[in-house]
Amino acid sequence: MSVVEASQATGKAAAAVSNKPRRNAVSDGSTRTSRTVRYILLLLFLLFVLTPVYVVLITSFKTSQDTTAAAQWSLPETWTLEPWRKAWDVLQPYMVRSLTLAVPAAIIASLIGSANGFVLARWRFPGANLVFAFILFGMFIPYQAVMLPLRQTYQELDVTRGIPTLLITHVIYGIPICTLIFRNYYATVVPMEIIESARVDGAGLIQTYARIILPISISGFVVTLIWQFTSVWNDFLFALFLTQQNNGPVTLGLAALSGGQKVDYAASMAGALITSFPTLLVYIVLGRWFIGGLMAGALKG
Amino acid sequence: MHGRIRTWGPGALVLLPTVLLLGYFVYGLIAWTFNTSLTDKHNARPVPTNHVGFENYVNLFGEERFLNSLKNLGVLTVAFIVGTLIFGLLWALLLEKGVPGEGIFRSVFLFPMAVSMIASGVVWGWLLNPSQGDDARGLNRLFSILHLNFLENPWWTAGSRWTTMASIALPAVWQLSGYIMALFLAGFRGIPPELREAARVDGASEFKLYRYVLFPQLSPIALSALIILGHMSLKLFDLIYAITGPNQFRTEVPSVYMWNTLLRSDMAKAAAIAIVLLAVVAVLVIPYVAYTVRQESEE
Numbered sequence: 001m002s003v004v005e006a007s008q009a010t011g012k013a014a015a016a017v018s019n020k021p022r023r024n025a026v027s028d029g030s031t032r033t034s035r036t037v038r039y040i041l042l043l044l045f046l047l048f049v050l051t052p053v054y055v056v057l058i059t060s061f062k063t064s065q066d067t068t069a070a071a072q073w074s075l076p077e078t079w080t081l082e083p084w085r086k087a088w089d090v091l092q093p094y095m096v097r098s099l100t101l102a103v104p105a106a107i108i109a110s111l112i113g114s115a116n117g118f119v120l121a122r123w124r125f126p127g128a129n130l131v132f133a134f135i136l137f138g139m140f141i142p143y144q145a146v147m148l149p150l151r152q153t154y155q156e157l158d159v160t161r162g163i164p165t166l167l168i169t170h171v172i173y174g175i176p177i178c179t180l181i182f183r184n185y186y187a188t189v190v191p192m193e194i195i196e197s198a199r200v201d202g203a204g205l206i207q208t209y210a211r212i213i214l215p216i217s218i219s220g221f222v223v224t225l226i227w228q229f230t231s232v233w234n235d236f237l238f239a240l241f242l243t244q245q246n247n248g249p250v251t252l253g254l255a256a257l258s259g260g261q262k263v264d265y266a267a268s269m270a271g272a273l274i275t276s277f278p279t280l281l282v283y284i285v286l287g288r289w290f291i292g293g294l295m296a297g298a299l300k301g
Numbered sequence: 302m303h304g305r306i307r308t309w310g311p312g313a314l315v316l317l318p319t320v321l322l323l324g325y326f327v328y329g330l331i332a333w334t335f336n337t338s339l340t341d342k343h344n345a346r347p348v349p350t351n352h353v354g355f356e357n358y359v360n361l362f363g364e365e366r367f368l369n370s371l372k373n374l375g376v377l378t379v380a381f382i383v384g385t386l387i388f389g390l391l392w393a394l395l396l397e398k399g400v401p402g403e404g405i406f407r408s409v410f411l412f413p414m415a416v417s418m419i420a421s422g423v424v425w426g427w428l429l430n431p432s433q434g435d436d437a438r439g440l441n442r443l444f445s446i447l448h449l450n451f452l453e454n455p456w457w458t459a460g461s462r463w464t465t466m467a468s469i470a471l472p473a474v475w476q477l478s479g480y481i482m483a484l485f486l487a488g489f490r491g492i493p494p495e496l497r498e499a500a501r502v503d504g505a506s507e508f509k510l511y512r513y514v515l516f517p518q519l520s521p522i523a524l525s526a527l528i529i530l531g532h533m534s535l536k537l538f539d540l541i542y543a544i545t546g547p548n549q550f551r552t553e554v555p556s557v558y559m560w561n562t563l564l565r566s567d568m569a570k571a572a573a574i575a576i577v578l579l580a581v582v583a584v585l586v587i588p589y590v591a592y593t594v595r596q597e598s599e600e
Binding site: 035038039041042045046048049050051052055056069070072073112115116118119120123124125126128129131132133134135136137138140141142143144145146147148149150152153172173175176179199204205206230233234235236237240251254255258259265268269271272273275276279280282283287290291294295 | 308309310311312313315316318319320322323326327330331333334337388391392395396400401406408409410411412413414415416417418419420421423424425426427428432435436437438439442443446475479480483484487532535536538539542543546556559560563568571572574575576578579582586587590591593594
């Protein structure tokens with residue numbers, strides 16, 4: 001599957017994953033024993049995936065005397081919210097900064113990606129394929145290769161490194177993936193005939209985009225917004241290079257809370273949960289779209 | 302001609318800002334990094350620098366620490382890709398025909414993907430505590446509770462390169478197997494049911510059905526998965542930073558080494574490491590992008 005096919009399949013694949021399997025596949029070919037074996041295996045894997053969750057959760061409610069080696073896997077002797085309070089006190093400003101970062105970064109990159117994607121899919125010009133390749137490659141570069149001069153550029157422009165510079169950075173490096181997602185989305189959902197008849201009627205690009213394309217773009221936007229929000233929220237590398245501890249996003253806050261000589265394990269577990277909460281919420285509430293985003297992100301990784 | 306420009310012009314104009322931005326921030330900055338890597342800018346002093354050709358690269362490849370980081374990366378990549386593919390494919394196979402509560406399994410297997418590598422690293426760093434015996438914490442303590450003491454081990458802190466890097470790969474496998482499962486599951490569900498029917502009518506066993514009919518259909522997905530995982534592994538940074546701290550020779554990979562080099566303000570060397578990393582990624586990705594775009598032009 002090429003990059004493009006993969007993301008063209010995005011919608012379909014997300015639907016396929018969230019759909020029930022075909023019934024005929026269940027009924028034949030598998031005996032009851034093999035079904036039981038499968039089920040037991042699945043439950044074991046479920047335990048494997050959830051084990052860290054269990055220990056993180058219980059630890060986050062423990063007093064510091066309770067986090068001894070021997071008691072590590074047992075429920076708290078006394079339940080306390082103290083670690084959560086402690087973690088929240090440290091993380092709260094970081095959480096606010098991350099929100100003011102991730103929400104606009106996701107929206108702006110999605111808007112630009114949508115306009116680009118429309119042109120590349122349905123308003124093509126000579127050489128559009130070259131431009132497409134040019135953008136596509138930008139998606140895969142390791143950020144280490146641009147990080148050093150990026151920092152210098154901001155220095156020379158004399159802007160203070162912090163959330164605004166991080167926001168600009170995330171928008172720029174988010175454009176390729178958003179463009180790709182929208183390009184493939186429009187290529188599959190918008191019939192060329194509609195665009196051509198609009199052109200015949202004398203509608204220009206902006207009119208066509210505003211009247212025909214934008215109204216049917218909602219599911220495309222949900223996918224890019226989720227993808228961008230999650231990757232900006234979870235980013236650590238850019239944050240480390242482009243901001244400081246005292247004006248950085250939440251990943252830096254968590255690293256600070258959990259690093260150092262004397263680590264408060266209960267608080268750092270609570271912190272891991274607190275910082276994961278927004279992306280987990282997206283995952284839970286918009287699960288199906290989240291899969292769509294992941295499928296599209298298959299292309300970036 | 303004038304009419305053509307009128308129809309094409311606006312489209313090209315829409316893309317212009319993106320092309321300019323990426324031209325500078327991707328291609329321009331890569332050229333800048335490359336240029337820095339050819340200089341002798343080894344400290345923070347603002348003295349004029351000289352071009353020294355490929356000296357930094359020659360030094361890097363003659364340096365034990367860098368070669369160590371490359372070897373670590375190789376082992377990490379193999380462990381991560383093999384582990385994730387096995388789990389992902391296995392989960393997809395188990396779910397593929399449908400089981401009661403399928404949605405729950407799918408959701409649980411996928412959720413670690415929503416968590417940041419830093420958060421996951423904080424948690425796993427704690428689970429991979431090296432203490433053993435009475436002092437055992439983390440997974441080692443769990444093993445001793447389950448009377449599986451033989452599984453207790455020092456994780457990334459002692460032992461061979463393989464055990465060290467496999468310990469680092471374990472959390473990454475935990476995070477991404479669900480993703481690979483979703484890719485394969487979508488692949489299975491996308492295969493037309495007629496294919497299975499036909500194979501069964503022809504008397505194919507379950508094993509033969511998978512081996513000769515279903516798996517070949519999935520090979521494009523497997524290739525995508527390979528590219529995605531390989532490319533993630535090459536850039537892996539956060540997880541190592543959170544689990545072992547950034548300054549650990551045992552677990553150092555080029556991306557982490559670059560960070561350490563940068564902390565010492567050795568710009569030229571950091572740039573050279575970054576360019577090596579880019580080259581490795583490019584070897585993997587350029588054929589993929591080229592293939593994709595060629596396919597597009599043929600349409």
